Amino acid sequence: MIKLHDIDHVLMGVEDLDASTHQWEDEFGLTQVGREGRQSLLACNYENPSLILQQAAKPGIIHAAYQLAPGFSLDEAEKHLKEHRVQYTRSEAGVTFADLEGNGIQFVEYRPKQGQDKFPREWRQTTRNHRIGAPRRLGHVNYLTGDIHRQVDFYLNVVGMKLADKLGANAGAFLHIGADHHVMAFVNTGDAHFHHIAFDMLDWGQIRQSFDHLAQYGRVMPWGPVRHGIGGNLAGYVRLPEGDCFIELYCDMEQLDATHEPREYPDDRHSSNVWGLLPPRSYFRFDKESIEAERESLQSIWEKQPALLGD
Template sequence: MISLRRIAHVSLLTRDVAEAAPRWSVEFGLAERERSADRVRLACDDEPFSVELVYSEKGGLGHVAYELSRSCTLDDARRHLEECGVGWEEKEGALEVEDAEGNRVRLLGYRREDERMRFTPQARPLANPAPGHPRRLGHVNFLTANIREQLEFYTRVLGMKVTDWLGDGGVWLHIGRDHHVMALVDKGYSHFHHLAFDVVDIGQMRAALDHLGRRGRWVAWGPVRHGIGGNIASYVRIVEEECFVELYCDMEQLEDDHEVRRWPDDRFSSNTWGQLPPRSYFRFDEAAIASERESLEMLGYPLPEEVST
């Protein structure tokens, strides 16, 4: 069997590491941990790193990494992958596999915490000098064209458990008490949608959004209160790396005997406070970006159909 402890980091491909690293650091309050000519690693707080920026001309997602539980060694994970008939590669002391749509997933060995981690965050030595930084990387979300095949991979191969369904078109999965560590939303094509940073409360979210707005970012959707998951969330588009960053707080914590729920696919399940997301929220083309930047949908200009390439 395989057992995951937590999400470890997201690796994003970027065409200009020297530009991207300070941008992520300044905009989201992340601390630089490592730097080389083609890679920079950034942390929220005490963790080794949460976001990795790697040079690539194509851009997009590099991989999502998960740490194995204390009881599951890398050898255990290898045997499990082989029993599942899933190929793997050795990458930097970790195991790397592909999900059903070719997204790379990296499995890291259990990391023993150092001595200072025994203390509560406010009592530890300062790990990140940036005020108001997020507490941690919490989860990721993917758009998919093969929700059943993807679900089978993340449950059978990686051992995640289903938390909730949104009709038949969305599924949320967990590995601990947090409502979800990842989600899959069926939109007819595969794309990494967002990574999510946990913030203390809506007050910290407000300050972060003010900061991002002054730097030219915009909220594509939010703040909202999700029915599914219960979290308060705001989604900021990152044009350069073709994804969103979610800032969230107040996520539902699961009981040991949690039973899977199937929510109706309606506005309330997505946002108990109000509207569904704009159509552009599920797209990454130039027309969608322009529509959001200028609020064209709200001004009565329909979003053009996406042109396939």
């Protein structure tokens, strides 16, 4: 039986390693803490690297990596994948495989948080140039799927997550490892696609400051601010066209305890957004027209509706 500790990092392919590294530092406040060959290692405040950029011909998410529980070895992870007849590769970094829709997954060994000790992290002296207003940590990843039931089974039985909650019987599913309500989630749109990387922020004030900052860099927020009905987190989403995904900044996520039983929420806008609207349809698309529609807010201009609906 596989046992996980937490999400570890996301590996993202980028066209220009230097430019993307600077972009992530300037826009999202992460800090480059290492450079290894074709890879740039970026960290949130005080954390181990949680976003790894890799020079690649095709930009986009390559894998999401999860730490094994303390004492659980990569050899045991290999044995577990063999038992489930899952193809994998083993490298120095970890054990890498794919889910049923080709999304990359990596198991890495447990590693203590950087400088972890009994005092709050803020107590420590540091010479690292971490940025004021930076995300606290990588929180979760989210995927669109065309095969939700089999995918959820795969993440429960092969990857080793637990079901937190469901959106309707088959519209969405949220999976957790520890206390955070979800470390990954699926939305059933009929097609597989990586959707977003989510960073945990201190509070709404910090998120407000970050979205002001991102707007100045021309980032568009097609959905937000919202409070999710499922998971309870306050959130907003900016598009990252060059990464073929969105970035979520959130705070105040529901914390689950050991007695948690999965719940099924109605598939309506309240479950998605307590405060107001569902996302625009472009939020589930990654084509040029959708990106342009968001940039000009065409989905909110009445005269543009027939064209957007394909009439």
